[in-house]
Amino acid sequence: MKALKYIVDTTLRDGEQSPGLAMNMEQKLEIARLLDEAGIYQIEAGIPAMGRIETETISRIMAMRKKSKISLWNRLKIDDIKKSMECAPDIIHMSVPVSYVLIYSKLNKNKTWVTKNLFSCVEYALSGGFEVTVGFEDASRADITFMIALAKQLKEMGVSRIRFADTVGVMTPTRTYQAIRDIVENTGVEVEMHAHNDLGMAVANSIVAAKAGSNYIDTTILGIGERAGNCDFLKFIRAASIYDFGVTEKTAAAVQQSTLGILAKQLAAFV
Numbered sequence: 001m002k003a004l005k006y007i008v009d010t011t012l013r014d015g016e017q018s019p020g021l022a023m024n025m026e027q028k029l030e031i032a033r034l035l036d037e038a039g040i041y042q043i044e045a046g047i048p049a050m051g052r053i054e055t056e057t058i059s060r061i062m063a064m065r066k067k068s069k070i071s072l073w074n075r076l077k078i079d080d081i082k083k084s085m086e087c088a089p090d091i092i093h094m095s096v097p098v099s100y101v102l103i104y105s106k107l108n109k110n111k112t113w114v115t116k117n118l119f120s121c122v123e124y125a126l127s128g129g130f131e132v133t134v135g136f137e138d139a140s141r142a143d144i145t146f147m148i149a150l151a152k153q154l155k156e157m158g159v160s161r162i163r164f165a166d167t168v169g170v171m172t173p174t175r176t177y178q179a180i181r182d183i184v185e186n187t188g189v190e191v192e193m194h195a196h197n198d199l200g201m202a203v204a205n206s207i208v209a210a211k212a213g214s215n216y217i218d219t220t221i222l223g224i225g226e227r228a229g230n231c232d233f234l235k236f237i238r239a240a241s242i243y244d245f246g247v248t249e250k251t252a253a254a255v256q257q258s259t260l261g262i263l264a265k266q267l268a269a270f271v
């Protein structure tokens with residue numbers, strides 16, 4: 001029997017960040033319905049801090065979904081997390097910068113500040129009774145020992161999963177295998193792989209991550225997403241057939257085909 005693993009679809013969150021690809025509410029609802037009917041394990045439905053239209057879209061997705069778990073993306077801000085909690089999702093996801101370049105140069109903070117802030121946000125979301133997952137932003141350029149230490153503490157606190165985000169898309173399959181293996185073996189934590197396609201390796205990196213012990217893989221329909229995009233859902237399902245991701249190639253192809261129809265206007269601009 002094939003090992004069971006899970007798709008986390010982020011078309012509505014990261015996919016939405018494709019240059020020039022803004023989706024309206026109806027389009028988002030249709031895509032969410034497709035994903036839910038296809039039996040996708042988890043749908044990252046949006047970022048409540050973006051405002052009223054976003055939260056209304058999320059509420060409508062929450063109301064209509066039948067099977068998929070709905071997760072919401074957050075910065076490390078209690079106010080943002082509060083907005084997510086008001087949407088009553090299944091999972092609250094928060095993103096923490098873990099590379100020195102992001103922590104010291106971009107945020108102008110330090111590791112102690114980031115860790116303290118992260119832990120208070122995690123406590124806050126957990127106290128509301130939510131499942132919490134934490135995204136390691138720019139993990140590919142971060143110190144592996146720092147990530148392992150953080151993952152261990154988060155697991156103890158009750159965080160169910162950490163996301164390894166190759167935010168700038170610089171990972172190769174060999175490096176991906178090593179990094180995911182190191183985290184899984186040293187912490188026992190569930191790892192979710194989030195790949196970007198800058199080097200054309202998002203699908204390859206995601207398959208290798210699964211082999212290294214990552215049980216959750218982030219994908220977007222048609223691989224849409226920031227810059228070169230994310231891991232392409234259909235291509236990944238085709239290539240990862242040694243695992244059971246709960247969705248057949250035929251279903252994945254149908255989801256892609258319907259999405260092409262829903263986003264026809266926006267996608268025409270890309271051709």
Ligand SMILES: [Zn+2]
Pocket residue numbers: 014165167194196226
């Ligand atoms: Zn991303």
